[in-house]
Amino acid sequence: MSYESPELSGIKSDYSDADHSYTGTKxxxxxxxxxxGMVKKAPAGYHDLTGAEYxxxxxxxxxxxSGAAAYNLGVLTRTKGLGWDFYKALKANNVSVQKGNGTVQKAVLAGQKSCGIIVDYMALREKAKGSxxxxxxxxEGSLTVTEPIGIVKSTKKADLAKAFVDFILSADGQQATSEIGYTPIRSGVKAPEGFKTVDDIKNLTYDLPELVKTRDSDKEQFSKLFG
Known part of the structure; x- marks a missing residue:
């Protein structure tokens, strides 16, 4: 069901459905x-990963x-200065393409690879442990996704559901999000150590309907490139 929470005033419109069917939570x-221990000079961005040192x-x-990786593919191939040439350069650099973020994390932690493309919390939680x-x-910017919250149309407890949504999106609810190790989606709430806040993140995105439309063809082209 559509619900425009009063807490939406603290959340960027990028992270809320236009008809208020759902809203991001982190x-x-x-x-x-x-x-x-392996990288002497950290890469500044994606383009650096095409260099000989990597x-x-x-x-x-x-x-x-990975669904998130498919989204990333759609955005990066439509980003000026990257595009499909970026992926072709990664292929030429013999990038290792694995299933998901967990495999990337393990490879870099073990020193099998010096760097990887990964979601923030999987890297920063390991850093906090001393890894x-x-x-x-x-x-170039950060590729961001969220985990949305919404209310089903058939609910018989709409008032309770709305109250729960309000709490999750509130400053207190978002502080709890930070405490469990995620970037809060609400402006003005402190992020965990090492994380950027939502206001400090340069969001790299593209027209979502277009990405949905071209998702299968993008994946097909990726498959042809990497085999």
Whole structure:
């Protein structure tokens, strides 16, 4: 059901459905994880990963397996200065394409690869534990996704459901989001240590209906490129 929570005033419109059927609850950014024991100079952004120093050293999740990676593919191939040439350069650099973010995390932690493309919390939680890794928000911008909340039309407890949505989106609810290790989606709420706040993240995105329309063809082209 459509519900325009009064708490939406603290949340950017990018992260809320236009008809208020759902709203994001947290920000999950994709960026670059590095093994600090292996990388002498950290890459500033995605383009740096095509350099000779990262040949045979990069690992990334496959858009054929990961939904977030498929979204990333759609955006990056439509970003000025990157595009399909970026993926072709990664292919030439012998990037390792694995199933999901967990495999990327393990490869960099183990020193099998020096860097990878990964979601923020999987890198920064390991850093907080003392692992020799760091996370870079790319200079080109961050690819962000969220986990939405909404109310089903058939609910018989609409008032309770609305109250729950209000809490999740409130400052207190978003502080709880931060405390469990995610970037709050609400402006003005402090992010966990090492994370950027929603106001500090440069959101790299593209027209969502267009990405949905071209998702299968993008994946097909990726499959042809990487085999």
């Amino acid at each position: 920000i999950i950014s994709t960026g670059i994880i590095i093994n600090t 040949k045979d050293q990069l690992v990334m999740p496959s858009p054929l397996y 020799p890794v760091d996370f870079i928000y790319p200079s």
